[in-house]
Amino acid sequence: MSMLPPPTLAPPPTNSYMCPYCRLDGPATGTSCVHCGAPVDIRASVSQSGWESQPAIKDMARIQFGQSTCQISGLYVPAAELRLAPGEGVYFSHHQLLWADTTVQLGNQPLKGAWNRKMAGLDMVMMEATGPGSLALADNTPGETIVVPLMPGRAVDVREHRFVMASLNVGYDWYQSGLWYTTRNGDETETHYPAGMFLDRFSATDRPGMLMLHGHGNVFTRDLAEGQSFLMHPGAFLWKDWTVTMTMHMEHPASGGWFGSWQPATPWMRLTGPGRIAVSSKYERMEGTGRVVNSSPCTSVDWNNQQRMAQMAAVQGAYSASKIDDAPFEAALDSFATAQGFVPGKDKNRGISVAHEYQHPAGILVTAGVSDKSGITSVANSALSGLGGMLGGNTAVSGRLNKLMGSLQQGPKADGDPVEGFGFPATWKQVGPGEGTLTVLKDNRVLSVNVRASIPPNDQYAWARAFALAGLTGI
Amino acid sequence: MERIVCSWCQGQSDPGRTACEVCGAPLDVAALVTDSGWREAPRLKDMAEFNFGSSTCQVEGEIVPVAELSLGQGDSIYFEHHVLLWKEETVPITAMNTSSRSFGGMPFVVTVAQGPGRVAVSRDAPGEMVVLPLHPQMEIDVREHAFLAASSSVGYSFVRIKGLANVLHGGSGMYMDRFITQGGPGLLLLHGNGNVFERTLAAGEKIMLEPGAFLFKDSSVQMNVTQIPVKISMLRKSMYLAEMVGPGRVGIQSMYVHHGSD
Numbered sequence: 168m169s170m171l172p173p174p175t176l177a178p179p180p181t182n183s184y185m186c187p188y189c190r191l192d193g194p195a196t197g198t199s200c201v202h203c204g205a206p207v208d209i210r211a212s213v214s215q216s217g218w219e220s221q222p223a224i225k226d227m228a229r230i231q232f233g234q235s236t237c238q239i240s241g242l243y244v245p246a247a248e249l250r251l252a253p254g255e256g257v258y259f260s261h262h263q264l265l266w267a268d269t270t271v272q273l274g275n276q277p278l279k280g281a282w283n284r285k286m287a288g289l290d291m292v293m294m295e296a297t298g299p300g301s302l303a304l305a306d307n308t309p310g311e312t313i314v315v316p317l318m319p320g321r322a323v324d325v326r327e328h329r330f331v332m333a334s335l336n337v338g339y340d341w342y343q344s345g346l347w348y349t350t351r352n353g354d355e356t357e358t359h360y361p362a363g364m365f366l367d368r369f370s371a372t373d374r375p376g377m378l379m380l381h382g383h384g385n386v387f388t389r390d391l392a393e394g395q396s397f398l399m400h401p402g403a404f405l406w407k408d409w410t411v412t413m414t415m416h417m418e419h420p421a422s423g424g425w426f427g428s429w430q431p432a433t434p435w436m437r438l439t440g441p442g443r444i445a446v447s448s449k450y451e452r453m454e455g456t457g458r459v460v461n462s463s464p465c466t467s468v469d470w471n472n473q474q475r476m477a478q479m480a481a482v483q484g485a486y487s488a489s490k491i492d493d494a495p496f497e498a499a500l501d502s503f504a505t506a507q508g509f510v511p512g513k514d515k516n517r518g519i520s521v522a523h524e525y526q527h528p529a530g531i532l533v534t535a536g537v538s539d540k541s542g543i544t545s546v547a548n549s550a551l552s553g554l555g556g557m558l559g560g561n562t563a564v565s566g567r568l569n570k571l572m573g574s575l576q577q578g579p580k581a582d583g584d585p586v587e588g589f590g591f592p593a594t595w596k597q598v599g600p601g602e603g604t605l606t607v608l609k610d611n612r613v614l615s616v617n618v619r620a621s622i623p624p625n626d627q628y629a630w631a632r633a634f635a636l637a638g639l640t641g642i
Numbered sequence: 643m644e645r646i647v648c649s650w651c652q653g654q655s656d657p658g659r660t661a662c663e664v665c666g667a668p669l670d671v672a673a674l675v676t677d678s679g680w681r682e683a684p685r686l687k688d689m690a691e692f693n694f695g696s697s698t699c700q701v702e703g704e705i706v707p708v709a710e711l712s713l714g715q716g717d718s719i720y721f722e723h724h725v726l727l728w729k730e731e732t733v734p735i736t737a738m739n740t741s742s743r744s745f746g747g748m749p750f751v752v753t754v755a756q757g758p759g760r761v762a763v764s765r766d767a768p769g770e771m772v773v774l775p776l777h778p779q780m781e782i783d784v785r786e787h788a789f790l791a792a793s794s795s796v797g798y799s800f801v802r803i804k805g806l807a808n809v810l811h812g813g814s815g816m817y818m819d820r821f822i823t824q825g826g827p828g829l830l831l832l833h834g835n836g837n838v839f840e841r842t843l844a845a846g847e848k849i850m851l852e853p854g855a856f857l858f859k860d861s862s863v864q865m866n867v868t869q870i871p872v873k874i875s876m877l878r879k880s881m882y883l884a885e886m887v888g889p890g891r892v893g894i895q896s897m898y899v900h901h902g903s904d
């Protein structure tokens with residue numbers, strides 16, 4: 168009798184579903200998450216840069232909070248219809264109220280520091296509605312209504328005037344956003360609050376709660392790792408985890424010329440993780456900022472400086488690429504000089520040119536140098552173009568610079584008497600009594616030998632020639 | 643042959659039609675009604691078409707919809723002059739006399755377009771077009787500046803909102819447009835900002851509305867101003883809502899300007 172394999176047991180049915188948007192477990196039934204209303208039957212939509220589109224809550228989707236329910240209806244400016252159980256309630260900003268049953272108790276909610284906020288120009292009246300009964304709330308801008316369920320210990324910061332409502336067990340506080348900058352235009356000074364003067368903070372302490380926001384346009388979220396930062400248009404900011412910090416960041420666009428830094432700066436908001444952030448796609452255009460004279464803690468980038476740094480890096484790159492491998496040259500010279508009774512002296516190494524000194528007890532000083540003519544040319548060219556870019560239209564200065572660079576590009580002057588016998592073009596120039604320079608051009612390198620001594624010129628020439636021959640083998 | 647009855651306008655359409663011949667509402671989609679009984683206005687499909695008199699109306703676009711009206715010979719429509727999007731050159735237009743309302747401070751010119759020919763009208767805010775075919779002997783009150791167009795078989799008047807409190811605190815303006823049909827049917831097109839919801843109140847049933855959200859109502863529905871003890875500013879110790887008392891239909895829009903948050 169053959170043994171049948173034991174029956175394969177199917178895995179136990181999973182009755183829970185973790186919503187990718189609110190990240191809470193809920194029953195795996197229905198077509199939307201019971202905590203945040205996000206549809207469960209769609210695929211996550213994530214952009215290549217990592218922004219995840221927050222899906223719109225489906226028309227007529229229901230969300231449970233406590234014994235009460237919330238139903239979202241409409242597409243363009245959705246309304247949130249709340250059916251409040253007896254004793255349960257929500258609070259909301261008074262201008263969000265769309266309709267209410269006569270059985271719902273409506274009243275003010277005390278708001279700590281409301282007077283300061285009013286003085287700052289923001290009229291914020293919190294109303295409280297207590298069940299039983301139904302009421303509906305709606306924002307006044309086309310966009311997406313989203314629900315952020317808050318588990319105990321979680322707090323989120325929300326842009327002012329994006330709050331629709333929260334359950335009564337959600338704590339509410341507000342604080343100054345700390346993001347500001349001051350501009351001056353003539354005698355007029357103005358302080359701007361690009362992400363709003365205040366931020367609303369909602370937190371759940373001992374029990375879970377529900378927070379509803381309205382994003383203008385479409386809403387996208389992303390996670391920031393610890394220390395990861397992101398630049399965002401301050402107007403687009405919608406909400407963030409309280410662990411995410413924010414500072415100002417200013418960028419001065421590159422405009423060329425010496426006065427590029429005077430261009431109006433572009434203000435950004437720098438958000439630094441860890442935590443989740445959300446943006447909305449419809450936002451106010453920022454006004455022309457004028458000249459920024461002060462700001463809250465701020466990082467900045469001046470793209471004019473960046474341009475200059477890039478130009479200087481190009482000069483340095485060309486400079487270091489043209490360094491001469493001096494070792495064989497120096498060894499050949501040292502060997503020759505030592506054999507002739509010379510003592511090696513100081514070396515001068517300038518990257519694109521090197522020089523070696525040799526002294527003889529008879530009072531002869533020989534300086535043998537080699538420079539890279541092609542290296543000088545490329546360094547001069549890149550420096551000229553880099554500086555020329557910075558100078559812009561300043562023709563007087565750039566003209567002088569051109570002359571300077573032109574002379575640099577020519578390298579050591581070889582305008583003495585021609586000398587035969589090297590196999591390369593060479594000249595000898597008497598610089599003064601007892602002093603002369605032999606210049607030999609081999610490929611793109613110039614070997615110049617200076618001789619200073621109280622001996623007859625012909626001998627100087629002989630020493631210079633000998634050094635040149637010794638050095639030519641090395642370069 | 644059994645005909646399909648539209649759940650929005652009660653008009654009848656031939657079997658096989660996917661949109662109501664009378665109001666353009668989709669017939670193959672279930673009505674969306676919230677738990678408390680608000681029904682979403684039918685979401686007209688792009689290019690939905692319906693008839694009135696010897697004319698047709700086609701709805702184009704979904705975010706800021708346009709009504710393109712092909713007027714038959716002898717048919718005409720009227721509308722506020724600034725909602726006209728385009729017209730055929732041959733369509734004559736005339737102005738309806740509403741001078742008494744202009745004295746109220748509102749520049750208000752009602753324009754009449756006469757068939758045959760085509761005209762198109764649209765408002766300038768994201769929202770929904772509400773098609774209300776009117777049966778004979780109906781009276782509908784509409785928030786001012788919410789009506790898009792009406793067929794000339796619909797009588798037009800405007801009622802000044804009674805009571806200073808209603809005008810000052812009602813948030814619905816000084817006038818309401820009133821559309822009345824006598825012996826024959828007519829067509830009324832409204833534009834609601836945002837989304838539009840409708841609910842039918844039983845006799846004596848009450849609901850409190852944000853006045854800015856009010857869009858239309860049967861004239862049988864009473865609109866009163868009710869005061870709620872919610873302090874909304876230093877000087878204003880109460881807030882006003884519109885109390886609607888049935889019987890009849892009430893329509894609201896979800897995007898509105900909140901009044902009285904000064």
